[in-house]
Amino acid sequence: MENPRPQSPFARLADFAKPHKGGYIASVLFAIVGVASGLVPYFAVAQMVIRLIAGGRELTFYLMWCGVAAAGFVLKSICMNISTTFSHRATFAVISEVRFRLTSKLTRVPMGHLLDTPSGQFKTTIIERTDSIESPLAHVLPEMTANLLVPLGIIIYLFTLDWRMALVSLITLPIGLIAYMAMMRDYAVKYAAVTDAGKHMSATTVEYIGGIEVIKAFNQSANSYAKFTDAVRKNTQLVFEWMRATQVYSAVAQSVWPAVLIGVLPIGCIFYLNGSLDIPTFITIMILSLGIIGPIIAAMFFTDDIAKIGTIVSDIGTILDIPELKRPAGKKELHGSDIELKNVTFAYKDEQVLKGVNLKIDAGSVTAFVGPSGGGKSTIAKLIASLWDVDGGSITLGGVDIRDIPTAQLIDSIAYVAQDNYLFNDTVRNNIRMGNPSADDAAVEAVAKASGCHEFIMKLEHGYDTITGSAGGHLSGGERQRIAIARAMLKNAPIVILDEATAYTDPENESVIQEAVARLVAGKTLIVIAHRLSTITSSDKIAVVEQGRILAEGRHGELLEKCALYRAMWQAHMDAKDAV
Numbered sequence: 101m102e103n104p105r106p107q108s109p110f111a112r113l114a115d116f117a118k119p120h121k122g123g124y125i126a127s128v129l130f131a132i133v134g135v136a137s138g139l140v141p142y143f144a145v146a147q148m149v150i151r152l153i154a155g156g157r158e159l160t161f162y163l164m165w166c167g168v169a170a171a172g173f174v175l176k177s178i179c180m181n182i183s184t185t186f187s188h189r190a191t192f193a194v195i196s197e198v199r200f201r202l203t204s205k206l207t208r209v210p211m212g213h214l215l216d217t218p219s220g221q222f223k224t225t226i227i228e229r230t231d232s233i234e235s236p237l238a239h240v241l242p243e244m245t246a247n248l249l250v251p252l253g254i255i256i257y258l259f260t261l262d263w264r265m266a267l268v269s270l271i272t273l274p275i276g277l278i279a280y281m282a283m284m285r286d287y288a289v290k291y292a293a294v295t296d297a298g299k300h301m302s303a304t305t306v307e308y309i310g311g312i313e314v315i316k317a318f319n320q321s322a323n324s325y326a327k328f329t330d331a332v333r334k335n336t337q338l339v340f341e342w343m344r345a346t347q348v349y350s351a352v353a354q355s356v357w358p359a360v361l362i363g364v365l366p367i368g369c370i371f372y373l374n375g376s377l378d379i380p381t382f383i384t385i386m387i388l389s390l391g392i393i394g395p396i397i398a399a400m401f402f403t404d405d406i407a408k409i410g411t412i413v414s415d416i417g418t419i420l421d422i423p424e425l426k427r428p429a430g431k432k433e434l435h436g437s438d439i440e441l442k443n444v445t446f447a448y449k450d451e452q453v454l455k456g457v458n459l460k461i462d463a464g465s466v467t468a469f470v471g472p473s474g475g476g477k478s479t480i481a482k483l484i485a486s487l488w489d490v491d492g493g494s495i496t497l498g499g500v501d502i503r504d505i506p507t508a509q510l511i512d513s514i515a516y517v518a519q520d521n522y523l524f525n526d527t528v529r530n531n532i533r534m535g536n537p538s539a540d541d542a543a544v545e546a547v548a549k550a551s552g553c554h555e556f557i558m559k560l561e562h563g564y565d566t567i568t569g570s571a572g573g574h575l576s577g578g579e580r581q582r583i584a585i586a587r588a589m590l591k592n593a594p595i596v597i598l599d600e601a602t603a604y605t606d607p608e609n610e611s612v613i614q615e616a617v618a619r620l621v622a623g624k625t626l627i628v629i630a631h632r633l634s635t636i637t638s639s640d641k642i643a644v645v646e647q648g649r650i651l652a653e654g655r656h657g658e659l660l661e662k663c664a665l666y667r668a669m670w671q672a673h674m675d676a677k678d679a680v
């Protein structure tokens with residue numbers, strides 16, 4: 101898949117909103133009618149005052165204009181309500197679309213990017229920040245357009261009545277504008293700093309909660325967890341400084357703008373006295389000028405919302421623009437399912453982890469990776485599972501480079517059981533069913549029996565309907581591992597990669613897991629990263645991985661003869677067993 105071209109935040113927003121433009125257009129139209137209706141009472145009052153001064157005494161005339169004014173109020177409320185309904189409905193659709201795009205993007209991003217970013221940051225953008233643009237986004241477009249267009253219409257009307265008075269009625273606009281521009285100096289930079297501090301605080305809070313077990317175990321309080329307290333303090337300080345820098349100008353603009361009568365009254369009187377302005381025009385301009393500035397101020401104060409939307413959409417864009425693992429769309433024909441690594445090199449960041457790995461894994465065989473910790477065993481497995489792309493060399497499956505195989509096809513071919521398997525906060529049944537969402541309950545239970553889970557699941561409070569807890573926290577490590585194996589078994593993929601966990605080495609668990617794995621892999625290709633050598637002595641191939649290279653490969657007996665490192669590891673394993 102092609103990586104998306106970077107877009108400006110507002111072009112991106114327009115792209116998100118495009119499918120819902122009908123809703124937004126309707127919302128803008130209703131808002132224009134709504135704001136215009138809100139000005140009707142001003143016209144009505146002007147008409148009544150003019151008639152009163154002229155000595156008019158017809159009750160029906162005054163009642164009629166009162167009715168017009170009331171109708172203006174009612175129409176305004178109805179139109180603004182309909183406008184808001186249209187814009188909120190469109191915005192909710194835009195927001196769910198954004199969330200879908202973000203979460204689906206994460207599945208196409210190399211694992212490295214995901215692991216290098218604190219998970220709190222993704223969560224904050226996808227949930228809270230995306231949510232927080234709902235209200236401004238729904239109001240900005242209709243209300244800002246209406247609040248600018250309607251006063252513009254009145255100003256044009258005032259110019260047709262008397263251009264001199266029309267200019268006078270705008271006299272406070274430039275003064276307020278100067279204060280407003282002073283407020284806007286470096287606004288985007290300051291706003292971005294405040295939102296960044298907020299995001300950082302949110303990410304450290306998630307980290308703090310995630311690590312609460314360690315914090316308690318080492319008797320640390322929230323105050324001594326410096327990263328968290330620093331983030332909270334920095335956030336408070338930046339928000340305070342930002343408010344201090346902008347509030348004065350904002351207050352000046354807000355008080356100067358509405359004071360239009362300062363110019364309209366004295367200058368209107370002068371024109372009236374020198375005979376160049378008649379009473380009805382003077383009164384109409386006086387009253388209408390009071391109605392111009394309010395909507396303009398309301399429009400100006402959407403700046404905050406626009407800055408907020410811009411920053412958040414740009415954050416959303418940062419995630420959507422992460423380079424993706426490039427994979428073709430069309431299914432590839434594979435010639436068998438042999439796997440071959442040719443001169444594979446790889447670095448997570450700067451340090452070279454794999455330095456030229458060559459290995460052939462025959463279809464249907466059992467291959468074990470052994471070697472010292474940190475040598476690169478799990479990395480090789482993750483590259484085969486296509487969680488990352490190789491930096492150099494290639495990995496082929498059935499003769500085709502895995503980068504040329506569509507993600508869905510590769511995922512269907514490989515079941516990857518990691519060391520630390522994540523369980524969702526859902527029922528045991530649904531966690532197993534993730535291996536094959538179309539499997540029925542009987543299939544889930546059959547696979548649980550085969551992988552040695554059924555007994556302990558039946559002992560749980562609600563059996564298969566027990567909730568496993570966040571990240572599977574209500575189960576033991578060995579139980580989680582067995583559920584992960586059942587999940588992989590249900591997937592029934594031809595290649596199984598099993599990153600053996602060292603943590604669950606009690607003899608009972610070990611034998612249950614081994615038996616489950618043996619059933620899981622009958623007739624399949626098994627790649628196992630082994631920490632307990634006794635479990636892999638009968639493998640077809642054992643590859644000794646050391647410092648990013650394959651030091652030696654062969655069967656158990658061969659390696660005992662030809663590889664000193666393997667011999668030493670075997671000896672150490674036997675000694676440890678004897679000691680136990």
Ligand SMILES: Nc1ncnc2c1ncn2[C@@H]1O[C@H](COP(=O)(O)OP(=O)(O)OP(=O)(O)O)[C@@H](O)[C@H]1O
Pocket residue numbers: 215448449453471472473474475476477478479480
């Ligand atoms: N996500 C990561 N980011 C950066 N470095 C990593 C990452 N994962 C692993 N490494 C580093 O890569 C090297 C190889 O790690 P790998 O997990 O592949 O080794 P291993 O042989 O499987 O080790 P073990 O037997 O302890 O599981 C190590 O130095 C490790 O610190």
